[in-house]
Amino acid sequence: MYNPPAFREDRPEVLREIMRAARLALIVSAAADGGVPEATHLPLFLVPEEGPHGTLYGHVAKANPQWKGLAAAGAARAIFQGPEAYVSPSHYASKQEHGRVVPTWNYVAVHAIGPVEVFEDADRLHAVVSRLTDRHEAPRADPWAVTDAPEPFVAGQLKGIVGLALRIETLIGKRKLSQNRSEADQAGVLAGLSASEDTADRAVAEAMRAGS
Template structure:
């Protein structure tokens, strides 16, 4: 990910917060035959206790050929998207002053890169599925748990997936939020996005206010 110094984000707590907030990540890896890279959209669980940057856990369908490429390559990249918004030149104070402005896009993203392990052990798979489920069910008034389903049914479902564990070796964070613009331009973008009907625009305005 191209990250100019003005947009680079290195604070560990900020990077982890972005990763936790991204409900769906993108797992990218090399194809085993040297073809186009493979990618799967999937939820990933960050275990901060494992390794210097943590370890990501998730699972793929066994019918998804990417897991074989992962096993062969031994390394992968997980992309965590944050808020994003189109920025119109009309929001800049500079547009009214001299007009030398162009459109852009503001966004937040984190890329996690590292060695990846593929596993099929039923106990490990069960633990990953249970932890992911608990995380995404926790906000519900009556959370569903893996133990709510019959154990033989769950065991059968586990046979159709493979687990992945990506030990993060490198974290690249980017918060492209108009840091390269004059303060008046930044304030114009914040005001414009905050007034938008689109919740994604308002999320970017909030990220810009946070600095």
């Protein structure tokens, strides 16, 4: 990921929050046959105590061929997308001054790179599925749990998935939030996105307000 110094984000606590908030990640890895890289959208959770930057856990369908490529390549990149928004040149104060402005996109993203382990152990898979479920059911008034389903049914479902553990060795954070613009231009972007009816635009405005 191209990441100029002005947009780099290295604070572990900020990176972890971006990863947590993203909910759905994208795993990218080399294809088993050496062809076009493969990608799968999937939820992941982070265990920060494992490895230099933590370990990500998730699972894919056994019918998904990417897990074989992961096993062969032994490494992957997990991409977490944060808030994003189109930035119109009309938001810039400098548009009125000289007009030398162009559109751009503000966004937040984290890339986690490292070796990947694939596993089919039923106990480990059950633990991964349970933790993911508990995390995403937690906000509900009446959370569903894996144990709510019949045990034989769950055991059968586990046979259809493969677990993934990505030990993060490289963590790249990017918060492109108009830091390379003048204070006046930044203020214009903040005002414009804050006034938008699009919730995604307002999420970027909130990220800009959070600042450093």
